[in-house]
Every structure is written in C-alpha cells, then in structure tokens.
Amino acid sequence: MVATAGANLLNSPGAGPGGEGAVGRLLQTHRPGQEPLRVLSASGQLGYGIVEASLERGLARQPHFIGCDMGSIDPGPYYLGSGAMAAPEAMVRRDLGLVLAAARRHDIPLLIGSAGTAGARPHLAATLALVREVAQAQGLNLRLALIDSDLDPAVLTRALAEGRLQPLDDGEGPLPLPTAEDIHACGHRVAQCGTETFRRALTPEVDMVLAGRACDTAIFATLPEMLGYDAGLALHMAKIVECTSLCCEPGGRDAILAELWPDHFVLESMNPALRATPASVAAHALYEQADPFVVEEPTGTLDLRQARYQAVDERRTRVTGARFTARSQPTLKVEGARWVGSRAVLLAGIADPVMQGELPTALAQVEAKVRALLPLSEGQAWTLHPHVYGQDAIAQVPAGQTRQTELGLVLEFIASDAALAQTVAAVFKQNLLHHGYPGRLSTAGNLAFAFTPSELAAGEAYRFAIYHRLEGEDPAQIFQIRYEVLDTPATPAATPTITEACPA
Secondary structure (H helix, E strand, C coil): CCCCCCCCCCCCCCCCCCCCCHHHHHHHHCCECCECEEEEEEECCCCCCCCHHHHHHHHHCCCCEEEEECCCCCCCHHHHHHCCCCCCHHHHHHHHHHHHHHHHHHCCCEEEECCCCCCCHHHHHHHHHHHHHHHHHHCCCEEEEEEECECCHHHHHHHHHCCCEEECCCCCCCCCCCCHHHHHHEEEEEECECHHHHHHHCCCCCCEEEECCECHHHHHHHHHHHCCCCHHHHHHHHHHHCCHHHHCECCCCCCEEEEECCCCEEEEECCCCCECCHHHHHHHHHCCCCCCCEEEECCEEEECCCCEEEECCCCEEEEECCEEEECCCCEEEEEEEEEEEEEEEEEEEECCHHHHHHHHHHHHHHHHHHHHHCCCCCCCCEEEEEEEECCCCCCCCCCCCCCCCCEEEEEEEEECCHHHHHHHHHHHHHHHHCCCCCCCCCCCCCCECCCCCCEEEEEEEEEEEEEEEEECCCHHHHCEEEEEEECCCCCCCCCCEEEEEECC
8 A cells, every 4th residue: 555644654464553452452351251242232334323322321331342334235236336325424423423432431342344335445435534533523542453345356357257256146036147347347346354354454453443345243253253252153143233223122223232151142232122032033033134044154154043042031032052164265245336327216196097007008108209209319328217106195085985096106217317317307207297098087197296396316326236256265365454543642633644554
C-alpha cells in the first residue's frame, strides 16, 4: 500500500500495530471452564438503531467482547454494485458511537463485519471514515485491524477457466456461471472471509477489527476458537447471535448475550420482555438456510442434527450438540453485481376486474405502441418489468357491500440512461391510462395513482452476476489485512497513523 505523509510503516509482515491491545489482554486472561466467555451481540445490522438500554444491560454483565454484523446482500445488488451504503449515515454514526465508546470504556475487543452493507472497498472506506470521526469526537484511542475483501477480477476469470467457480443454490436455484465479461463488468467483486482471516487479523495488539465482506459467524466465533472453545459450539452460537434478539419471542433488535462454556452455551436477550425459548432458538436454524441442519462455512461444515435446546428458565435457553467438520481446503462465497441501466418506476392501482383480466395483453399492446412512438438513438435501449401486487389498496369497501378485488401495479423501466427511463415511464403511463380493451365500460381512465408524479426516478439498476463458490484459492492471498492506530491528540488536528500493512 502507499503510505500517506507521516505514516510509519513497519517491515515485519504479520506484526500488529505494536503494544498489547484488548485482544491480547483477553487471550492472556481468559481460561475456558473457569468462567463462561460472555459474548455480546450489539447489532444485527449496524446502522439501523441499537437499543441503548439493552446495550447497557449487556455491558453490565461484563462481556468479554462485542460483535456487530453490519451488512448483507439481502438488500439486493444495488449496494454492492454502486458502492453505496444502505443504512442512513446519521444512524451508522450513532451506532458506531455507542459500540466504540462501550468497547473502549470496558477495554474489550470490538469486531464488525461486512462494513457499510456489502463490504466492498468503498463501504470499508466510508465506515472507516466514520470510525475515525467518532473516535476523534469522543477522544478515543484504539488500534484497528482492517480486512479488505475485494477480489481481483483476474482471480475469478482464472478460476472460471479452470472450473473452480461453482454455482451456489440458496433454495431459489443456482445463478448461471458468469462470463469473463460479466466478471470485469461488475462494479465490485467481494469474497466472504471466515474465521481463518479474522484469526490472522486478531493479533494481540488489536482493539478492534473492521472487516469488509465477512461471514456473519466469523465475527463471533473467531475469538472463542482462538481461546480453545469447540468450533462447532462457537459457530452455532455465532450463527444465532449475529441477528441479536431475532431468535427470541416475540423477536426484536435488542442486544443478546451468549455465555459460552466448553460443552454448551446459554442465550439471553438483554430486553427483559423478550424470551429465548427452545422453540424460538431452534427455529432460527431456518433463517437464511436452505437446509436447517447443515451450514457451510469457508473452512468446513457445521452440523446441527445433534443440536439440543433446553430451557434454563422462561427467558434463557441452553444449547448443546453442534458438530463441525473441517474441509481439506477452504472455499469462499464470492459476490459481484454489474450495472444494467437507469430505472424509473410507475405506481398505479387497477380496480376494474375486466381490465385486470386483460392486463397481460394490455401491457404487451401498450409496450408495442410506446416502442413505435419512441424511436431510439444508437446505443439506447429500454425494458419493461411489470409487477402486480395485492388488493384493497385503492378504496375501502363500505359495510354490506361485496369486497372488490384490486391490484397494485408496479411497472419497472430500465433504460440505457435516466432521461430515457423517465420518458418511457411517462409515455407508457398515459397510453395505459387510456388504453382500450374489450369490455371496457368507461374511457375515463384505467388506473388510479397514489402519487403525483406517478412515475418516480429509482436510481441505477444492478443485477448479481457473481453469486458463486470459489475453490482452490488461499484466503491469505485473497484478503488484505492492514493495521491503523487512532491516537486522538489533545487538539483535534492530527490524522490517523497506519503502522503496518500485511501483504497478501
């Protein structure tokens, strides 16, 4: 990496930033079996609001470290492709302020994964900038390990040519293999790092890890494994607590505490109104899993078929029995999203049952009419993607009258530029509004609109081109690790100092 002015780069690969940090103190002082390892999960997706009262209850239990998941590809390909952060910046700053202050006040490690939503380089940089800002505002000193999860397209094209890029089936069918052109066209390409990468980053000098795209489990399972806890139990615990109190009844976003022992762990929400019951905890195995009994990790397979859930009391559940089998060579889940065009959306409702029956034909006829009305210049193109939703969105049915079926219509237009997308949506709207169809009773209009303007600009559109399993690559060659010291001075002038870059 290139050093900025004033940076002090060490030449010893693998060295941390110097001086014992929170990680080193934990590794030196905790002994499994003498007391439980108390793991506090503060946020299931940092940036959407940490419940401060629950966080404080968790801190009162003297946790040994704090973990926060920050991202996912659940919001779709836009955030990975564009590099934008899904959560509002003001909320990310607030949540970071809470967990940073808590970790430093209690002198315990803080681990954050999938920075900035999708965990690509722009997300990591934006989150790091907020960490620096918060640390300076609060007068905090800390040493960070930063994990870069971006993939060189050459790695993927080589793997594609050698048959080492395999489809993943998440229950909805596998995505076809990308082409080499797909790989290079992606806005960003990332791999999910696992416990082996977090382990490399967690040198004794570190106070905090901020990772790009990461397996949710790695955030919470790595330190327990480093301390000697069973990998199966640690990963099972991590799989549950990364979503905080979602595993509870009635469920929520409150912090959750896991107490990990050598042969079991106990879960407890830090909201007294929420209950971690055997049924609710066991049901969480269904969350984001095609198979609730088998969880694939980069380094092996977590087997939950022998897992057992036992109530400790009405609010806590004890879990045992998970098993982990390491594979001979790690595999990595890889993700990439490419731009497909600019998007405009038309929102409307349809109450006429005759129009509803004619809708597929009407859309096709109006599309043909609009294409004839809008000749395209060279390089221009647009596509229509109709979505039909629900009923009873236009008017309330008076008592005693028969309920009338209504449909919500969302027409998505993706074009080669934003102006064309807006133009097509507007022309399409007007032609569909007055489109004639067999059996129509009135010419006043076929659609009802909730908003004006009814056609809305919806930004850029992306699609996943890469959602696959990468085989035969050493994670140590994929994930870049560097260290940074935030040493807040008495005056608010100084900049952070990078103290070491760990070469791939």
